[in-house]
Amino acid sequence: MIELSILALFGIGFTAAVILAVASKVLYVYEDPRIAQVEAVLAGANCGGCGFPGCNAAAVGVVEGKAGADVCVVGGPEVMANVAKVMGLELKEMEPRLAFVDCTGGERAEEVYRYEGVLDCRAQHQLYKGSKMCPEGCLGFGTCVQACPFDAIRMGPNGYPVVNPERCVACGTCAQVCPRNVISINGFTDDITHLNEVNDCLAPCRQRCPGQINIPRYIEQASRGDYAGALETIRERIPMPLSIGRVCPQPCETQCRRQHVDKSVGINMIKRYVADWEMNSGVRLPIECKPDNGHKVAVVGGGPAGISCAFFLRRLGYQPTIFERMPLLGGQLRYGIPEYRLPKKVLDWEIQGILDLGIDVRTEVKFGIDFTLDSLSEEGFEATFLGFGAWANTQVSIEGDDAKGVETGTEFLTKVGLSVETGIGKKVVVIGGGNTAIDAARTSVRLGADVTMVYRRTRDEMPANMEEIIGAEDEGVKFQFLAAPNKFLKDEKGRVTHLEFTRMELGEPDASGRRRPVPIEGSETRIECDTVYMAIGQKPDIDCLYDENKSCGLGTTRWRTVEADKDTLQTALPNVFVGGDLFTGPDLVITALGAGRRAARSIHHYLSQGEIPIPQNLQRNMIPYTLFKDLERVVPIERAQMPHLCHGDNRTCSFAEVEGTITTEDFERETCRCMRCGLTCYNRTEQPEEEGISKTSTNSKKELASRI
Amino acid sequence: MDYFVLIIAAIFVNNIVLAQYLGNCPFIGTSKDTGVAMGMGFAVVFVATMAAAITWAVQRYLLAPNGLDYLQTIAFILVIASLVQFVEMFLKKIIPPLYKSLGIFLPLITTNCAVLGIAIICQREEYSLLETVIFSIASGVGFMLALVVLASIRERLDMARIPLSMKGTPIALILAGLMSLAFFAFKGMAA
Ligand code: SF4
Ligand code: SF4
Numbered sequence: 001m002i003e004l005s006i007l008a009l010f011g012i013g014f015t016a017a018v019i020l021a022v023a024s025k026v027l028y029v030y031e032d033p034r035i036a037q038v039e040a041v042l043a044g045a046n047c048g049g050c051g052f053p054g055c056n057a058a059a060v061g062v063v064e065g066k067a068g069a070d071v072c073v074v075g076g077p078e079v080m081a082n083v084a085k086v087m088g089l090e091l092k093e094m095e096p097r098l099a100f101v102d103c104t105g106g107e108r109a110e111e112v113y114r115y116e117g118v119l120d121c122r123a124q125h126q127l128y129k130g131s132k133m134c135p136e137g138c139l140g141f142g143t144c145v146q147a148c149p150f151d152a153i154r155m156g157p158n159g160y161p162v163v164n165p166e167r168c169v170a171c172g173t174c175a176q177v178c179p180r181n182v183i184s185i186n187g188f189t190d191d192i193t194h195l196n197e198v199n200d201c202l203a204p205c206r207q208r209c210p211g212q213i214n215i216p217r218y219i220e221q222a223s224r225g226d227y228a229g230a231l232e233t234i235r236e237r238i239p240m241p242l243s244i245g246r247v248c249p250q251p252c253e254t255q256c257r258r259q260h261v262d263k264s265v266g267i268n269m270i271k272r273y274v275a276d277w278e279m280n281s282g283v284r285l286p287i288e289c290k291p292d293n294g295h296k297v298a299v300v301g302g303g304p305a306g307i308s309c310a311f312f313l314r315r316l317g318y319q320p321t322i323f324e325r326m327p328l329l330g331g332q333l334r335y336g337i338p339e340y341r342l343p344k345k346v347l348d349w350e351i352q353g354i355l356d357l358g359i360d361v362r363t364e365v366k367f368g369i370d371f372t373l374d375s376l377s378e379e380g381f382e383a384t385f386l387g388f389g390a391w392a393n394t395q396v397s398i399e400g401d402d403a404k405g406v407e408t409g410t411e412f413l414t415k416v417g418l419s420v421e422t423g424i425g426k427k428v429v430v431i432g433g434g435n436t437a438i439d440a441a442r443t444s445v446r447l448g449a450d451v452t453m454v455y456r457r458t459r460d461e462m463p464a465n466m467e468e469i470i471g472a473e474d475e476g477v478k479f480q481f482l483a484a485p486n487k488f489l490k491d492e493k494g495r496v497t498h499l500e501f502t503r504m505e506l507g508e509p510d511a512s513g514r515r516r517p518v519p520i521e522g523s524e525t526r527i528e529c530d531t532v533y534m535a536i537g538q539k540p541d542i543d544c545l546y547d548e549n550k551s552c553g554l555g556t557t558r559w560r561t562v563e564a565d566k567d568t569l570q571t572a573l574p575n576v577f578v579g580g581d582l583f584t585g586p587d588l589v590i591t592a593l594g595a596g597r598r599a600a601r602s603i604h605h606y607l608s609q610g611e612i613p614i615p616q617n618l619q620r621n622m623i624p625y626t627l628f629k630d631l632e633r634v635v636p637i638e639r640a641q642m643p644h645l646c647h648g649d650n651r652t653c654s655f656a657e658v659e660g661t662i663t664t665e666d667f668e669r670e671t672c673r674c675m676r677c678g679l680t681c682y683n684r685t686e687q688p689e690e691e692g693i694s695k696t697s698t699n700s701k702k703e704l705a706s707r708i
Numbered sequence: 709m710d711y712f713v714l715i716i717a718a719i720f721v722n723n724i725v726l727a728q729y730l731g732n733c734p735f736i737g738t739s740k741d742t743g744v745a746m747g748m749g750f751a752v753v754f755v756a757t758m759a760a761a762i763t764w765a766v767q768r769y770l771l772a773p774n775g776l777d778y779l780q781t782i783a784f785i786l787v788i789a790s791l792v793q794f795v796e797m798f799l800k801k802i803i804p805p806l807y808k809s810l811g812i813f814l815p816l817i818t819t820n821c822a823v824l825g826i827a828i829i830c831q832r833e834e835y836s837l838l839e840t841v842i843f844s845i846a847s848g849v850g851f852m853l854a855l856v857v858l859a860s861i862r863e864r865l866d867m868a869r870i871p872l873s874m875k876g877t878p879i880a881l882i883l884a885g886l887m888s889l890a891f892f893a894f895k896g897m898a899a
């Protein structure tokens with residue numbers, strides 16, 4: 001019996017062994033030995049945090065190239081190094097990523113549903129689509145806290161999640177469970193490439209800023225004395241805080257909620273203060289850049305758009321080369337904006353810092369003559385950004401416009417920027433009402449001329465910034481409003497002697513809703529002049545884009561701008577991107593800087609993954625429900641004044657900078673005026689005592705910052 | 709009709725985990741996520757059916773005629789372990805997508821007492837080959853059902869506020885117990 005049992009068992013065993021042996025021969029599948037090796041060096045936690053079901057699957061993913069050496073979220077650098085060794089990869093420094101909570105909370109208790117039965121914010125979301133007031137922000141139920149497998153997140157004192165960077169491994173579990181997308185996993189590439197989305201926590205000022213700067217965040221950092229952090233926040237979006245701090249017309253301030261209580265926060269003054277702090281310290285803050293990835297990108301135009309695009313491309317690891325037709329970089333910032341608003345040495349310092357990141361520059365080269373899109377491709381540039389601005393002048397032909405002494409405002413400003421002879425006379429007339437006209441007028445004053453501005457509408461309708469208009473008035477510029485030029489009179493040498501204009505009166509409103517000026521019969525008037533600067537508008541000079549057959553592969557509009565997708569800025573040629581005035585027509589410097597970043601983002605996606613993702617819910621317009629007008633319990637605090645650096649003759653006879661940086665006291669008070677708005681909520685701490693507004697202690701500063 | 713009763717009994721009344729208490733380790737171990745639970749369920753249905761059919765033949769033509777019934781357990785373990793190995797090789801070569809989706813569950817089944825239990829029950833009840841196959845499919849489905857239900861509950865529990873000491877396996881065991889009680893309501897039906 002025993003023999004039979006043994007025989008039977010051996011028989012079964014033997015049959016199984018034979019079948020398996022044959023099967024392993026017939027059904028043999030080659031498996032990369034590296035899979036086992038990689039699996040052996042992984043942490044072995046089988047936690048699934050990497051997104052693969054277990055370490056073996058992760059190892060397969062690594063070998064198949066679907067995951068990198070950093071696949072294991074719990075293993076740390078040692079595991080990463082070992083995986084890289086098995087795979088024969090070179091380990092470069094990884095970009096650190098962390099869970100990032102966009103919602104900064106505030107007093108939300110009265111706004112949140114407390115449905116006692118299901119204390120889970122996903123249930124809340126499904127039942128009620130969230131809180132009553134803010135339809136986007138954190139619900140405060142802490143689902144993310146429970147979900148985090150690494151205990152890296154907790155509810156902070158204001159009832160919104162706070163991430164502990166020491167523990168967070170960026171596994172993304174919290175982001176997956178958050179029904180509001182309040183939490184995301186961010187590295188610095190994500191920070192740079194993020195576009196405003198409607199469900200981000202967007203204060204009105206941040207929605208309005210064409211550069212999409214996170215204004216509440218940098219003001220909060222500045223209020224804590226963390227100037228470096230504030231600059232880093234600004235440089236996530238724009239590369240030139242020094243210049244923008246001087247020349248920006250502050251569209252963000254027109255939307256600041258604070259103006260419903262007293263006056264808007266001096267957002268740009270704060271930016272200028274921290275930027276000046278860096279320049280005056282003489283030491284440049286380090287700017288994080290990824291290691292070179294070997295992709296070359298051509299940037300045509302060294303103005304704000306081009307500089308911004310090159311800056312962000314460099315930070316994302318690309319090798320940009322800027323092609324500029326003028327001798328120096330800066331575009332309209334250098335050749336259009338006069339010294340008294342933006343001193344050249346400030347601009348130089350700022351541009352040098354950007355170039356020091358490793359950006360190549362070729363100056364005095366003209367697109368279409370010295371190089372073309374084809375020659376750039378042949379040179380190995382994989383993508384091209386076109387941002388050569390709006391340098392051509394809009395022309396009106398009136399009698400005598402060929403007279404000597406009649407030229408355009410931009411030509412004049414460029415000559416001043418290049419420090420060459422301008423040929424300016426003693427009596428100057430400037431035609432136009434925009435910023436270029438005012439710049440030409442104020443510059444002429446500084447060159448000793450008697451200046452009159454002629455504008456066909458009223459003062460209130462002038463497109464120039466009000467501060468600039470007031471500045472010009474202060475400096476003695478005379479104005480002729482409601483005046484339309486008729487003709488220039490010239491002497492026998494051909495030099496202009498008079499401008500004749502017709503007086504206008506306001507008639508019926510036109511399509512734009514403005515009352516159209518109509519000429520008054522027989523009101524022709526002459527003013528004496530020996531120089532006339534026409535500044536009635538600019539447009540891009542796109543002739544260089546056309547080939548000898550008069551065709552342009554890019555597509556252009558009737559405003560003589562280049563056609564492109566408004567979100568990706570990609571033109572009809574997939575590897576050519578456009579931005580700045582060349583795309584929008586004449587616009588603000590900050591708009592051009594913003595476009596430079598968006599183009600860099602598109603180029604990055606285009607070159608790294610072949611397509612450019614655009615989020616569905618981009619914020620394009622102001623979000624209506626964030627524009628409420630009633631603010632309770634806000635104590636009015638006076639807005640700081642921009643100090644004037646020079647007065648009297650010193651102001652009108654030299655190009656010394658007119659506006660200065662605010663004082664440290666004013667700066668601290670101004671940062672505390674910001675209420676750190678979100679979409680709707682606020683920090684409603686108790687009213688601070690008046691003596692609590694001290695300037696020194698961090699605590700009181702924080703208190704001030706959050707007071708409302 | 710008999711087959712219908714057999715199926716209902718195997719899935720609900722004599723559910724392999726909740727009434728027979730077999731296969732508890734994979735039941736707790738792979739019920740954290742519904743997707744994983746489904747994968748494991750399918751793997752069990754597949755292997756249990758093949759194992760029961762082969763062991764039926766081994767019992768019928770090798771063990772029983774030679775009076776070797778006492779070798780049943782060890783012989784079945786041998787057969788099931790080899791079978792799992794074979795199935796793994798076969799799927800890897802012939803149906804790689806299925807192999808991938810079953811993933812780590814196939815090797816786990818090697819030591820799954822539910823599969824062995826199903827094979828042995830078939831012998832004890834003296835089922836025919838057809839009955840064996842039907843019973844094992846139904847038992848596998850019963851296992852999958854229990855697994856998916858538990859996984860769905862556990863997924864929700866992950867979000868709930870549970871005392872720390874009860875989190876994870878302890879609460880899962882309590883839940884399994886409660887589910888088992890619930891399944892007792894089927895007692896007396898169909899079998
Ligand atoms: S769940 Fe969120 S907070 Fe926790 S480790 Fe993962 S990414 Fe970090
Ligand atoms: S108070 Fe601060 S956060 Fe609010 S809109 Fe004004 S600048 Fe922006």
